[in-house]
Amino acid sequence: MSKFRKKGKKSAPGVNTAALPDIVFMLLFFFMVTTVMRETSLKVENITPKATEVSKLERKSLVAYIYIGKPIKALQAAFGTAPRIQLNDAFKTLEDIPLFVEMEKKERDEVERNKITWSLKVDQKTKMGIVTDVKQELREADALKINYSTKKTDKILNN
Amino acid sequence: MAKREISEINAGSMADIAFLLLIFFLVTTTMDTDTGLIRKLPPVLDEVEPPPPIKERNIFEVLVNANDQLLAEGEYIQVTELRAKVKDFIKSDPSNMDMPEFKETDIPGLGLVAVSKQIISLQNDNGTSYEMYIKVQNELVAAYNELRNEFAQQKFQKSYNELVQQSDASDANKEKMDAVKKFYPQRITEAEPKRVGGSN
Numbered sequence: 001m002s003k004f005r006k007k008g009k010k011s012a013p014g015v016n017t018a019a020l021p022d023i024v025f026m027l028l029f030f031f032m033v034t035t036v037m038r039e040t041s042l043k044v045e046n047i048t049p050k051a052t053e054v055s056k057l058e059r060k061s062l063v064a065y066i067y068i069g070k071p072i073k074a075l076q077a078a079f080g081t082a083p084r085i086q087l088n089d090a091f092k093t094l095e096d097i098p099l100f101v102e103m104e105k106k107e108r109d110e111v112e113r114n115k116i117t118w119s120l121k122v123d124q125k126t127k128m129g130i131v132t133d134v135k136q137e138l139r140e141a142d143a144l145k146i147n148y149s150t151k152k153t154d155k156i157l158n159n
Numbered sequence: 160m161a162k163r164e165i166s167e168i169n170a171g172s173m174a175d176i177a178f179l180l181l182i183f184f185l186v187t188t189t190m191d192t193d194t195g196l197i198r199k200l201p202p203v204l205d206e207v208e209p210p211p212p213i214k215e216r217n218i219f220e221v222l223v224n225a226n227d228q229l230l231a232e233g234e235y236i237q238v239t240e241l242r243a244k245v246k247d248f249i250k251s252d253p254s255n256m257d258m259p260e261f262k263e264t265d266i267p268g269l270g271l272v273a274v275s276k277q278i279i280s281l282q283n284d285n286g287t288s289y290e291m292y293i294k295v296q297n298e299l300v301a302a303y304n305e306l307r308n309e310f311a312q313q314k315f316q317k318s319y320n321e322l323v324q325q326s327d328a329s330d331a332n333k334e335k336m337d338a339v340k341k342f343y344p345q346r347i348t349e350a351e352p353k354r355v356g357g358s359n
Contacts, residue, residue: 017174020174021170021173024174024177024178024181025177027181028177028181028184031184031185032184035184035187048195049289049290049293049294051195051196051294051297052297052301053196053297054194054195054196055194055195055196055197056193056194057195060193063193117197119193119195122289123289124288124289125288125289125290126288127285127287127288127289128283128284128285128286128287128288128289129285129286131289131292132285139200139201139202139203140203142202142203144200144201144202146198146199146200147193147195147196147197147198148195148196148293148296149193149194149195150194150195150196151194152194
């Protein structure tokens with residue numbers, strides 16, 4: 001009876017997906033720009049301690065990492081549970097540090113060699129003995145700018 | 160001859176390809192930036208030259224043993240008490256003979272001021288846990304930062320942190336930052352560790 005009665009069934013129009021690739025590309029470029037590839041696979045347990053007065057490391061290309069901690073569960077059968085040093089992708093000993101320092105310095109431009117930060121990623125359960133030894137080796141290899149890698153927290157507690 | 164119509168390229172699967180790449184980058188990405196406490200190690204001395212003697216009153220001694228216990232100036236304290244003690248020491252007090260001496264120093268932007276000759280000496284055992292070591296280091300840095308903040312606020316009506324953030328933008332702020340830094344210079348020395356704790 002009404003003039004505006006629907007005449008027959010109309011199918012709903014499909015959603016226009018023409019802009020979908022644009023959106024996806026936008027996201028893609030965002031992640032491509034912000035991404036940093038995982039360079040090393042960790043072979044040691046590595047939970048860094050927390051601190052309140054942390055500062056950010058500015059240039060990632062000028063940071064070299066030294067991992068210290070006890071081997072991960074899967075490797076404990078072969079390597080035991082004593083803390084170890086990991087440089088790049090392998091377990092190394094103290095004697096390898098001077099060579100490691102040299103290699104890392106060679107990879108950078110000559111003008112930037114003194115600006116390398118040596119980031120010590122040490123597990124919080126590690127004892128200071130091995131850390132001090134590593135620091136001594138770094139000193140002797142003239143790698144003086146170091147960073148104790150820590151997570152940011154608001155407050156530190158008594159033990 | 161009839162013109163042949165050029166058929167359009169089907170771009171329907173472009174989104175799929177883009178999605179594939181997107182997911183790849185999503186998985187491989189690590190957004191975390193490395194943060195930490197930045198330190199400078201002292202260079203190795205070539206000759207064994209005896210360091211100039213430092214008066215006992217200018218040194219604040221912090222010892223950490225293998226059981227993660229803390230001794231500050233001969234007093235057994237908790238980590239959370241350390242910050243206040245260090246702050247008092249760095250600030251110093253001219254009327255107290257046990258506190259550090261002052262030295263008249265000419266600092267650009269501040270003029271001739273009395274800077275305390277404080278030095279903090281940190282010594283740890285080989286058996287100290289890294290967690291404890293970082294806690295102590297953190298408290299020492301925090302003491303300096305708080306003092307610098309207070310001083311900058313009082314002198315320039317801006318906290319030290321703000322000055323650091325704005326130091327790239329203007330030279331005036333950089334000069335102020337350097338002045339505050341010179342007034343409270345961060346002097347933390349680390350003695351060679353001793354193996355007294357037994358465990359290693």
